[in-house]
Amino acid sequence: MGKKHAVATAPAISPIDEAREVLAQMEMQQVSVCNQEAVLSYLTAHPALMDMLREIVPDVRQKLPDAYLTLSVYRDPEEENAHLVLYARFPRYDGDLMERIESVRRQYQVRLDQLLLEDKGWLFLTTDFQHP
Numbered sequence: 001m002g003k004k005h006a007v008a009t010a011p012a013i014s015p016i017d018e019a020r021e022v023l024a025q026m027e028m029q030q031v032s033v034c035n036q037e038a039v040l041s042y043l044t045a046h047p048a049l050m051d052m053l054r055e056i057v058p059d060v061r062q063k064l065p066d067a068y069l070t071l072s073v074y075r076d077p078e079e080e081n082a083h084l085v086l087y088a089r090f091p092r093y094d095g096d097l098m099e100r101i102e103s104v105r106r107q108y109q110v111r112l113d114q115l116l117l118e119d120k121g122w123l124f125l126t127t128d129f130q131h132p
Contacts, residue, residue: 015043015044015047016040016044018043018047018050019039019040019043019044019047019050020040022043022050022053022054023036023039023040023043025054025057026053026057026071029057029058029061029069030061030068030069031057031069031070031071031086032068032069032070032071033070033071033072034070034071034072034073035072035073038072038073039071039072039073039084041073042073042082042083042084042121043084045121046115046120046121048115048118048120048121049084049115049120049121049122049123052108052111052112052115052123053071053084053123055108056086056104056108056123056125057069057086059104059107060086060088060104060125063100063103063104064088064100064101064104066090066091067088067089067090068088068089068090068132069086069087069088069089070086070087070089071084071085071086071087072084072085072087073085074124083121083122083123083124084121084122084123084124085123085124085125085126086123086124086125086126087126087127087128087130088101088125088126088127089127089128089130089131089132090127090132091131091132093127093129097127098127101125101126101127104125105124105125105126108125112124
């Protein structure tokens with residue numbers, strides 16, 4: 001009989017450390033992060049969004065190359081809900097801008113809605129029409 005070999009596994013990374021890695025990746029992709037502590041806290045509480053961010057941000061970068069991206073936590077003042085918002089801001093706002101944003105958003109909508117239904121967090125891509 002052959003010997004069984006133990007398979008070495010990498011130590012599990014803590015949710016907060018993974019969230020910090022995600023934010024570092026966002027910064028490397030030139031995404032500004034507003035109130036890092038709030039974003040870290042949200043990502044730690046909703047770890048399923050970390051993989052979604054890793055996937056969505058490069059796609060947004062490719063499809064909206066002229067956008068300045070900002071990630072923040074939005075807290076609804078009328079309800080106790082919060083979610084992540086990825087703001088795309090532009091030097092100029094032309095007529096097809098919302099359609100361009102909607103086109104990217106539609107690609108991920110079903111998966112993001114499923115996370116929301118499962119109470120695993122939510123991410124919304126939009127613009128606030130502010131200057132970058």
